[in-house]
Amino acid sequence: MEILRSIVIVIHLVGFATLFGAWLVEALGKKRVTRLMHWGLAIALVAGLALSAPWGLTHDLNYMKIGIKLVILVIIGGLLGAGAARERKSGSVPAGIFWPIGILTLTNAALAVIW
Numbered sequence: 001m002e003i004l005r006s007i008v009i010v011i012h013l014v015g016f017a018t019l020f021g022a023w024l025v026e027a028l029g030k031k032r033v034t035r036l037m038h039w040g041l042a043i044a045l046v047a048g049l050a051l052s053a054p055w056g057l058t059h060d061l062n063y064m065k066i067g068i069k070l071v072i073l074v075i076i077g078g079l080l081g082a083g084a085a086r087e088r089k090s091g092s093v094p095a096g097i098f099w100p101i102g103i104l105t106l107t108n109a110a111l112a113v114i115w
Protein backbone atom coordinates (compact mmCIF):
# COMPACT_ATOMS: atom_id res chain seq x y z
CA MET A 1 0.00 0.00 0.00
CA GLU A 2 2.79 2.38 0.93
CA ILE A 3 4.56 1.68 -2.36
CA LEU A 4 1.34 2.31 -4.31
CA ARG A 5 0.91 5.62 -2.45
CA SER A 6 4.49 6.59 -3.33
CA ILE A 7 3.74 5.89 -6.98
CA VAL A 8 0.66 8.13 -6.84
CA ILE A 9 2.81 10.89 -5.26
CA VAL A 10 5.24 10.55 -8.19
CA ILE A 11 2.28 10.87 -10.61
CA HIS A 12 1.12 13.94 -8.60
CA LEU A 13 4.61 15.43 -9.03
CA VAL A 14 4.60 14.63 -12.76
CA GLY A 15 1.36 16.66 -12.99
CA PHE A 16 2.99 19.56 -11.15
CA ALA A 17 6.16 19.33 -13.27
CA THR A 18 4.09 19.24 -16.49
CA LEU A 19 2.01 22.29 -15.48
CA PHE A 20 4.94 24.32 -14.19
CA GLY A 21 7.34 23.22 -16.94
CA ALA A 22 4.84 24.09 -19.68
CA TRP A 23 4.22 27.47 -18.02
CA LEU A 24 7.98 28.17 -17.68
CA VAL A 25 8.55 27.48 -21.39
CA GLU A 26 5.82 30.02 -22.19
CA ALA A 27 7.11 32.51 -19.59
CA LEU A 28 10.41 32.54 -21.48
CA GLY A 29 8.61 32.55 -24.83
CA LYS A 30 5.24 33.64 -26.22
CA LYS A 31 3.28 33.71 -22.94
CA ARG A 32 0.38 31.61 -24.18
CA VAL A 33 -1.81 29.12 -22.35
CA THR A 34 -1.13 25.62 -23.73
CA ARG A 35 -2.86 22.22 -23.69
CA LEU A 36 0.06 20.78 -21.73
CA MET A 37 -0.76 23.12 -18.81
CA HIS A 38 -4.34 21.78 -18.76
CA TRP A 39 -3.02 18.20 -18.79
CA GLY A 40 -0.59 18.90 -15.93
CA LEU A 41 -3.38 20.46 -13.88
CA ALA A 42 -5.71 17.49 -14.50
CA ILE A 43 -3.01 14.96 -13.55
CA ALA A 44 -2.11 16.89 -10.34
CA LEU A 45 -5.83 17.13 -9.45
CA VAL A 46 -6.70 13.45 -9.96
CA ALA A 47 -3.57 12.20 -8.16
CA GLY A 48 -4.05 14.82 -5.40
CA LEU A 49 -7.64 13.68 -4.79
CA ALA A 50 -6.46 10.05 -4.64
CA LEU A 51 -3.81 11.06 -2.09
CA SER A 52 -6.41 12.92 0.00
CA ALA A 53 -7.88 9.61 1.17
CA PRO A 54 -6.02 8.20 4.17
CA TRP A 55 -4.59 4.98 2.69
CA GLY A 56 -1.04 3.63 2.90
CA LEU A 57 -0.12 6.37 5.39
CA THR A 58 2.32 6.48 8.29
CA HIS A 59 1.26 10.04 9.25
CA ASP A 60 -1.92 12.17 9.60
CA LEU A 61 -3.16 14.24 6.65
CA ASN A 62 -3.40 18.02 7.00
CA TYR A 63 -6.89 18.64 5.58
CA MET A 64 -6.63 22.41 6.02
CA LYS A 65 -3.56 22.39 3.74
CA ILE A 66 -5.21 20.02 1.26
CA GLY A 67 -8.34 22.25 1.12
CA ILE A 68 -6.29 25.37 0.44
CA LYS A 69 -4.31 23.53 -2.27
CA LEU A 70 -7.61 22.45 -3.86
CA VAL A 71 -8.96 26.02 -3.84
CA ILE A 72 -5.70 27.30 -5.40
CA LEU A 73 -5.84 24.57 -8.04
CA VAL A 74 -9.44 25.50 -8.93
CA ILE A 75 -8.32 29.16 -9.29
CA ILE A 76 -5.45 28.03 -11.58
CA GLY A 77 -8.02 26.08 -13.62
CA GLY A 78 -10.17 29.20 -13.93
CA LEU A 79 -7.15 31.22 -15.06
CA LEU A 80 -6.23 28.57 -17.65
CA GLY A 81 -9.78 28.62 -19.01
CA ALA A 82 -9.99 32.42 -19.05
CA GLY A 83 -6.50 32.67 -20.59
CA ALA A 84 -7.33 30.20 -23.36
CA ALA A 85 -10.57 32.06 -24.12
CA ARG A 86 -8.83 35.47 -24.25
CA GLU A 87 -6.14 34.01 -26.49
CA ARG A 88 -8.75 32.70 -28.92
CA LYS A 89 -10.45 36.11 -29.02
CA SER A 90 -7.53 38.53 -29.04
CA GLY A 91 -4.51 36.34 -29.83
CA SER A 92 -2.75 36.96 -26.52
CA VAL A 93 -3.10 36.20 -22.81
CA PRO A 94 -3.24 39.27 -20.48
CA ALA A 95 -0.30 39.49 -18.04
CA GLY A 96 -2.80 39.51 -15.15
CA ILE A 97 -3.89 36.01 -16.17
CA PHE A 98 -0.58 34.55 -17.37
CA TRP A 99 1.73 35.34 -14.43
CA PRO A 100 -0.59 34.22 -11.59
CA ILE A 101 -0.78 30.74 -13.21
CA GLY A 102 2.92 30.12 -12.51
CA ILE A 103 2.99 31.97 -9.20
CA LEU A 104 -0.01 30.02 -7.83
CA THR A 105 1.44 26.72 -9.07
CA LEU A 106 4.68 27.44 -7.21
CA THR A 107 2.67 28.56 -4.17
CA ASN A 108 0.95 25.16 -4.09
CA ALA A 109 4.28 23.32 -4.31
CA ALA A 110 5.70 25.53 -1.53
CA LEU A 111 2.60 24.92 0.64
CA ALA A 112 2.92 21.16 0.09
CA VAL A 113 6.57 21.03 1.11
CA ILE A 114 6.97 23.83 3.71
CA TRP A 115 3.67 23.62 5.69
Ligand code: HEM
Nearest residue numbers: 016044045048049051052066069070073105108109112113
Ligand atom coordinates in the same frame (compact mmCIF):
# COMPACT_ATOMS: atom_id res chain seq x y z
C1 HEM B 1 -0.74 22.71 -8.79
C2 HEM B 1 -1.22 22.08 -7.77
C3 HEM B 1 -0.43 21.21 -6.78
C4 HEM B 1 0.92 21.14 -6.52
C5 HEM B 1 2.04 21.97 -7.15
C6 HEM B 1 1.12 20.13 -5.50
C7 HEM B 1 2.35 19.75 -4.98
C8 HEM B 1 2.57 18.70 -4.11
C9 HEM B 1 3.84 18.22 -3.67
C10 HEM B 1 5.19 18.81 -4.11
C11 HEM B 1 3.63 17.18 -2.82
C12 HEM B 1 4.68 16.32 -2.10
C13 HEM B 1 4.88 16.90 -0.74
C14 HEM B 1 5.51 15.94 0.23
O1 HEM B 1 5.23 14.74 0.16
O2 HEM B 1 6.28 16.43 1.07
C15 HEM B 1 2.20 17.00 -2.71
C16 HEM B 1 1.57 16.04 -1.92
C17 HEM B 1 0.21 15.94 -1.76
N1 HEM B 1 -0.76 16.69 -2.41
FE1 HEM B 1 -0.43 18.14 -3.77
N2 HEM B 1 -0.12 19.63 -5.15
C18 HEM B 1 -1.09 20.26 -5.91
C19 HEM B 1 -2.46 20.05 -5.85
C20 HEM B 1 -3.08 19.19 -4.96
C21 HEM B 1 -4.50 19.03 -4.84
C22 HEM B 1 -5.54 19.77 -5.69
C23 HEM B 1 -4.71 18.12 -3.85
C24 HEM B 1 -5.98 17.57 -3.29
C25 HEM B 1 -7.16 17.95 -3.53
C26 HEM B 1 -3.42 17.71 -3.36
C27 HEM B 1 -3.22 16.78 -2.35
C28 HEM B 1 -2.00 16.30 -1.95
C29 HEM B 1 -1.84 15.26 -0.95
C30 HEM B 1 -2.96 14.57 -0.17
C31 HEM B 1 -0.46 15.03 -0.84
C32 HEM B 1 0.24 14.00 0.09
C33 HEM B 1 0.38 14.61 1.44
C34 HEM B 1 0.88 13.62 2.45
O3 HEM B 1 1.09 12.45 2.13
O4 HEM B 1 1.08 14.07 3.58
N3 HEM B 1 -2.45 18.37 -4.05
N4 HEM B 1 1.56 17.95 -3.50
